[in-house]
Amino acid sequence: MKLYEIGAPNPRRVRIFLSEKNADIECSTVDVMAGENRSADFLAKNSLGLLPVLELDDGTCIAESVAICRFLEAQYPEPPLLGVGPLQQAIVEMWNRRVELGLFRSTADYFQHTIPFFKERIVQIPAYAETAKASARNHLDWLNGALADRKFLAGDDYTIADITAQVALDLGTPSVFAVEPRHEHLSRWFAEVSARPSASVLGKS
Amino acid sequence: MKLYEIGAPNPRRVRIFLSEKNADIECSTVDVMAGENRSADFLAKNSLGLLPVLELDDGTCIAESVAICRFLEAQYPEPPLLGVGPLQQAIVEMWNRRVELGLFRSTADYFQHTIPFFKERIVQIPAYAETAKASARNHLDWLNGALADRKFLAGDDYTIADITAQVALDLGTPSVFAVEPRHEHLSRWFAEVSARPSASVLGKS
Numbered sequence: 001m002k003l004y005e006i007g008a009p010n011p012r013r014v015r016i017f018l019s020e021k022n023a024d025i026e027c028s029t030v031d032v033m034a035g036e037n038r039s040a041d042f043l044a045k046n047s048l049g050l051l052p053v054l055e056l057d058d059g060t061c062i063a064e065s066v067a068i069c070r071f072l073e074a075q076y077p078e079p080p081l082l083g084v085g086p087l088q089q090a091i092v093e094m095w096n097r098r099v100e101l102g103l104f105r106s107t108a109d110y111f112q113h114t115i116p117f118f119k120e121r122i123v124q125i126p127a128y129a130e131t132a133k134a135s136a137r138n139h140l141d142w143l144n145g146a147l148a149d150r151k152f153l154a155g156d157d158y159t160i161a162d163i164t165a166q167v168a169l170d171l172g173t174p175s176v177f178a179v180e181p182r183h184e185h186l187s188r189w190f191a192e193v194s195a196r197p198s199a200s201v202l203g204k205s
Numbered sequence: 206m207k208l209y210e211i212g213a214p215n216p217r218r219v220r221i222f223l224s225e226k227n228a229d230i231e232c233s234t235v236d237v238m239a240g241e242n243r244s245a246d247f248l249a250k251n252s253l254g255l256l257p258v259l260e261l262d263d264g265t266c267i268a269e270s271v272a273i274c275r276f277l278e279a280q281y282p283e284p285p286l287l288g289v290g291p292l293q294q295a296i297v298e299m300w301n302r303r304v305e306l307g308l309f310r311s312t313a314d315y316f317q318h319t320i321p322f323f324k325e326r327i328v329q330i331p332a333y334a335e336t337a338k339a340s341a342r343n344h345l346d347w348l349n350g351a352l353a354d355r356k357f358l359a360g361d362d363y364t365i366a367d368i369t370a371q372v373a374l375d376l377g378t379p380s381v382f383a384v385e386p387r388h389e390h391l392s393r394w395f396a397e398v399s400a401r402p403s404a405s406v407l408g409k410s
Contacts, residue, residue, distance in 0.1 A: 047351065048303060060292070067299035074291030086279030087265070094272035098253060128333045146252065 001075075002026045003068075004045065004053040005202070009108065009167050010065045011052040012202040016163045017069045019198035021076040066096065069160055081160045088155070095146075095154045095161035103143060104164055106136035107172040137177050140186065147185035158193070166193045206280075207231045208273075209250065209258040210407070214313065214372050215270045216257040217407045221368045222274045224403035226281040271301065274365055286365050293359075300351075300358045300366035308348060309369055311341035312377040342382050345374075345391065352390035363398070371398045 003018075005011035005027055018025065030036050030051055037049045046053045046063040054068045055061050062068050073082045083092035112118045113129035143165060146153065153161040169190055173179065179187055193199065208223075210216035210232055223230065235241050235256055242254045251258045251268040259273045260266050267273050278287045288297035317323045318334035348370060351358065358366040374395055378384065384392055398404065 047347065048307075056292075062295050062299055064299045064302040067295045067302060070298055071291055071295035074294075086276055087261075089279075090267050090272045090276035093275055094267055094269045097269040097272060102253075123332075123336045125330060125332050125336065127328075127330050131328045131330065142252065 001057065002028055002055045004028050004030050004042075004051055004055065006030055006032050006051050007202055008051065009104070009171050010050075013065045013160075013163050013167050014052050014054075014068050014072075015201040016167070016198045017072060017081060017160065018076075019201050020079065020081060020158070020163075020196075021072065023072065023076045066100075066160070079157075081158070081163070083154065083159065092154045092159045092161055095159070096164050099139075099143070099153070099161055099165045099168065103136055103139035103172075104168040106132045106139060107168050107176050110136060110176050111171070133176050136172055140172075140177050140179070140183065144183040144186040147189045152189070158196075162189075162193055166190070166199065206262065207233055207260045209233050209235050209247075209256055209260065211235055211237050211256050212407055213256065214309070214376050215255075218270045218365075218368050218372050219257050219259075219273050219277075220406040221372070221403045222277060222286060222365065223281075224406050225284065225286060225363070225368075225401075226277065228277065228281045271305075271365070284362075286363070286368070288359065288364065297359045297364045297366055300364070301369050304344075304348070304358070304366055304370045304373065308341055308344035308377075309373040311337045311344060312373050312381050315341060315381050316376070338381050341377055345377075345382050345384070345388065349388040349391040352394045357394070363401075367394075367398055371395070371404065 003011075003014065003025055005015070006029060015027075030042065032051070036042060037051060042053075043049055045055060045061040048063065050063060052065060052068060053061050053063050054071065062071055070082065073080065083089035109132035110129050112122060113124045113126065113132065118124060150156070152158050153165060169179065179190055181187070208216075208219065208230055210220070211234060220232075235247065237256070241247060242256060247258075248254055250260060250266040253268065255268060257270060257273060258266050258268050259276065267276055275287065278285065286297075288294035314337035315334050317327060318329045318331065318337065323329060355361070357363050358370060374384065384395055386392070
């Protein structure tokens with residue numbers, strides 16, 4: 001197995017997932033600045049040109065971070081990060097999606113519509129960046145409330161939902177939002193996940 | 206079990222999923238126009254106020270369409286719609302996410318930034334709606350290519366990825382895009398999924 005990656009939030013989700021499993025697989029950096037992800041070789045691995053991609057030994061490629069994590073969960077079952085049993089698996093998926101489609105997406109949208117890297121890649125709309133920032137801040141408040149009555153997002157155990165939220169917080173701080181004293185539960189949780197050894201992989205942005 | 210829904214794309218994904226399983230569960234419409242989804246009762250079921258929500262007999266609630274489908278897959282295993290075995294499950298999830306985060310999201314974004322219903326709910330940005338429309342059209346072309354060498358999106362079998370794409374196509378036609386004669390593979394696939402009995406549930410928008 002080989003993981004194609006870049007130093008970016010989505011590959012970082014997979015690297016934290018692997019670190020929590022104590023799984024060591026080959027990783028290869030793709031030079032996006034040089035357009036390597038748009039080469040014929042890479043497009044044969046992922047026709048959307050996006051990263052990360054997991055290539056299996058027989059050449060089969062899996063794209064999309066969460067799909068990769070689902071495959072890795074079966075290869076490295078311990079500790080479970082996608083829940084155990086149908087109900088808990090659904091609850092973990094619910095929390096992961098709430099964070100991914102809310103805080104993570106809004107934070108990423110803000111950067112896509114403001115930073116130079118994306119200037120020639122998408123139509124940047126400053127007004128949209130501002131709504132994305134406002135949305136991310138609202139989701140941060142919501143996340144604080146969600147953590148009021150439990151240790152981790154989906155319950156007593158650390159899961160992929162915590163990884164997605166953690167990566168979003170690292171990405172958005174301080175350009176998009178700040179965890180403030182009023183975010184009492186979020187602060188407690190963020191300090192805890194940030195102290196895990198897995199938090200140091202692949203930088204923080 | 207009880208499914209809270211409205212006549213909208215995400216609830217429709219779950220209803221098609223249930224129809225393919227020949228599963229008949231209680232469904233209850235939430236009056237979003239009257240703000241019922243922002244009531245304390247409903248927010249206790251889903252703190253984000255979004256639909257659909259699956260309520261279990263013990264009161265446990267699962268939000269997020271794909272999380273609901275994952276739970277339902279375990280309750281009604283036949284026919285499998287999320288893949289069988291770790292690799293196929295990852296491949297199905299990859300295709301579902303590619304479509305959901307691409308065509309489905311862009312199409313939904315176009316409507317959120319143009320139709321009156323969302324005028325008082327979000328900051329509508331016409332320039333962003335136009336980029337969303339352009340993105341949806343690009344994804345439609347990509348989807349046509351993806352279907353060139355296989356019967357369904359994830360391979361030989363109809364899966365949740367086909368449901369997501371089908372709902373996006375019904376939603377976007379004709380305001381956002383049209384399936385054109387040059388979309389040879391997409392046309393063949395769309396005719397086939399649209400002819401399934403499940404296609405008629407919960408309207409087409």
